[in-house]
Amino acid sequence: MRVLWAPWRIEYLRKYGGGVKSCIFCDAVRGDDRSHYVVFRSRYSIAMLNIYPYNTAHVMVAPIRHVPRPDLLTEEEIMDIHRLVTLVMRAIEDEYSPQGFNIGMNIGRVAGAGIEAHMHIHIVPRWNGDTNFMPVIAGTKVMPEDLVTTWKRIRGAIQRQLSK
Numbered sequence: 001m002r003v004l005w006a007p008w009r010i011e012y013l014r015k016y017g018g019g020v021k022s023c024i025f026c027d028a029v030r031g032d033d034r035s036h037y038v039v040f041r042s043r044y045s046i047a048m049l050n051i052y053p054y055n056t057a058h059v060m061v062a063p064i065r066h067v068p069r070p071d072l073l074t075e076e077e078i079m080d081i082h083r084l085v086t087l088v089m090r091a092i093e094d095e096y097s098p099q100g101f102n103i104g105m106n107i108g109r110v111a112g113a114g115i116e117a118h119m120h121i122h123i124v125p126r127w128n129g130d131t132n133f134m135p136v137i138a139g140t141k142v143m144p145e146d147l148v149t150t151w152k153r154i155r156g157a158i159q160r161q162l163s164k
C-alpha cells in the first residue's frame with residue numbers, strides 16, 4: 001500500500017491502535033451491520049468497509065476469531081476467508097467496474113498494520129488515474145462517495161452475486 005502517512009487516521013489509531021483492549025473487528029462481530037458498515041458475515045469471517053478508505057469501496061475481510069496472523073487460521077477459516085474475499089471482489093467489480101484491485105495484508109506495525117492484533121485482508125479497487133482521486137490537503141481527504149451509499153451498494157452487489 002502506497003499510503004504511509006495518513007493524518008485522518010490519527011484519532012482512529014488513538015482509539016484502536018494503542019494499548020486499548022477494544023478491536024474494531026471484534027466490535028463489528030458483536031455489533032450490528034449498520035453501525036460497523038458490515039457488508040457480509042460468513043461462518044468464520046466478516047467483511048466491512050474501511051471507514052478511512054484508501055479508495056471508494058475499500059473493504060476489509062477478517063476472520064471472526066481474534067488472531068494476528070494468517071498462519072494461525074484453521075483450514076476451514078482459510079477456505080471461508082478466501083471465499084469471502086473473492087465474493088467481495090466480484091461484487092465490487094460488478095457494482096463499481098474497477099480496472100484492478102490491491103488485495104493484501106499488513107502484518108506487524110513496521111509493515112503498516114493499523115490494527116496488529118486482528119488480521120485482516122484489504123480489498124482496494126483501483127481505477128486508472130485514481131491517485132488524483134483522493135488528495136490529502138491540510139489533513140482532510142475528499143472522498144468521492146459517502147460510506148452509507150457504498151455500504152448499501154456493496155451489500156446489494158453481494159446479494160446479487162449470491163443469487164447467481
Ligand SMILES: [Zn+2]
Binds near residue numbers: 023027065067117118
Ligand atoms: Zn479482534
